[in-house]
Amino acid sequence: MKLQQLRKILTQSDESGFTIIESLVALLVAAILLASVSPVLVISTATRVQARRVELAAQAAKTFIDGVRTKTITEPTEALTALSVSTTRTVSSSTSDYLVSSAAVPTDTTKLYCFNKDGSIAAPGCTSNLFYIQAVKLQVSGSDPDKGQGYRLGIRIYRSDAQFGSLIKTSDSNGSVQTAFTGGVGNRRTPLLEMTTEITRGLPSYSALCDRLGGCK
Structure with a gap:
């Protein structure tokens, strides 16, 4: 009786567990699923990283604008255009007078401000x-601008x-729009953020605003 039980145990032991072929098949299936x-x-992670990068860019823009307004940051010297008071303009006929998108893209970093990881801004x-x-x-x-005669600040x-x-x-x-989210990791040839804002110190001047807008009727 004991001999029969021993044979039964040995037979069960030989048949239990996975064979090498079964293990290889399982690994192959797992590899296909992972692939x-x-x-x-990867794309999901890259997109989240890019979204976070754009969020930080928005914070950098706000910090820069606040610095220009309070004069803790040197005002930009690059001008989109020097407008004449006597010139009559409209948004449709003189787009370059109103939109930062009309400004030329930089070819290098020599005229650009720096926003560093520690939150500091360098000239x-x-x-x-x-x-x-x-900044233009x-x-x-x-x-x-210190006498209420402000200007429009464009930022990329x-x-x-x-x-x-x-x-x-x-x-x-042609009106084609480039996105900063191309391919999930972002398009390194386009700005993360582009915006304009008004910079005015002191009591705002209505006449100065009219001059910039090409006249008020």
Whole structure:
């Protein structure tokens, strides 16, 4: 009786568990599943990183604007155009007078401000480890922003590894719009953020605003 029980146990032991072929098949199936899922995971992660990068760019733009308003940051010297008070303009006929998208893209970083990972902003001629800021202004000739004669400040935020020398505008003359989210990891040839805002110190001047807008009726 004991001999029969021993044979039964040995037989069960030989038949239990996975064979080498079964293990290899299981590994092959797992590899196929991972290969099909991994691209989705990579793109998803890259998109989240890019979204976070754009969020930080928005914070950098706000910090820069506040610094220009309070004069803790040197005002940009690059002007989109020097407007004449006597010139009659409209948005449709003189787009370049109103939109930062009309400004030329930078070919290098020599005239760009730096926004670093520690939150500091450095004057042009610096090296950034996070963002570069292109700032241009739309200002009537001879106006003084400290006397209520403000100007329109245009800002573009570029990542520190942007492809300077081959940058493109966010929109071209045909109306085609470029996205900063191309391919999940972002388009290094376009700005992360592009915006304009008003810079005025002291009591705002209605007449100065009319001069910049091409006249008020």
